[in-house]
Ligand code: FES
């Protein structure tokens with residue numbers, strides 16, 4: 493990524509991504525989360541390493557350290573802190589992380605035809621919606637059925653998450669761009685399916701909790 | 706909400722809501738879903754096996770107003786057509802009839818997919834039924 497720039501302070505070429513390696517002044521932060529955090533572009537991210545890096549960089553970028561620095565550096569430290577927070581929030585969550593990598597690779601998320609929903613799932617989804625309808629109409633006899641569907645969909649999500657985990661490893665193991673893209677494409681499809689199911693679960697949760705309220 | 710009058714009419718007075726007996730060999734069931742929005746649509750047709758004419762059609766849609774209107778309209782369009790005529794129905798006809806805006810086109814696509822799925826199911830059943838009934842006879 494474009495971390496090759498001249499230092500705004502001393503003019504040294506190829507100054508480095510966060511601090512100039514010569515005059516040590518804070519540079520304009522890169523918006524790329526991986527480059528910013530100095531992490532390899534992998535989908536499988538070790539949460540411990542990520543967290544350690546986040547804390548270390550939070551300390552380096554803390555506004556207190558810039559009170560007596562130039563306006564330029566104050567501004568950069570604010571920008572960098574906000575990128576750091578976004579980067580951490582996105583990369584620590586496997587789903588958000590995968591969506592980020594997909595979007596950066598130019599994939600559109602959310603464009604899909606109805607055929608892509610597996611038929612065996614549709615049946616269950618339809619039954620679930622029927623039950624939700626009856627619940628809204630005041631029929632509480634469907635409650636056990638809803639709880640059970642909720643449970644089933646939760647299990648499906650867990651299974652999907654472990655499939656994703658495998659895809660991540662496979663993606664990271666690919667050497668060339670084309671094979672990486674092929675895996676990313678599969679990941680995108682899994683994510684669509686996952687979103688579909690998790691929307692359902694939250695719909696059930698919403699209905700169940702509005703009853704208890 | 707920028708729903709057209711026709712959408713509102715179908716939405717407020719949906720035609721042919723309900724279900725037909727899934728196990729009936731003359732009934733085809735299409736169940737489709739749109740992952741973008743989580744909407745699901747079930748559309749069923751009852752075919753006269755002699756003439757191939759669709760005599761009844763029912764739907765149940767969990768989704769937006771446009772999806773409900775699209776499937777309601779679809780059941781009206783289906784009745785009286787032969788299965789092969791029904792296969793020609795395009796989502797653009799639904800879009801025009803209901804004046805759907807571009808963002809709601811996928812709702813009409815869902816209805817077209819549901820029609821196709823119902824017909825596919827019906828055809829598969831008649832194919833299956835032929836040798837089976839010959840055997841049991
Ligand atoms: S918004 Fe999904 S079918 Fe209309």
Ligand SMILES: [Zn+2]
Nearest residue numbers: 499502512515
């Ligand atoms: Zn410098």
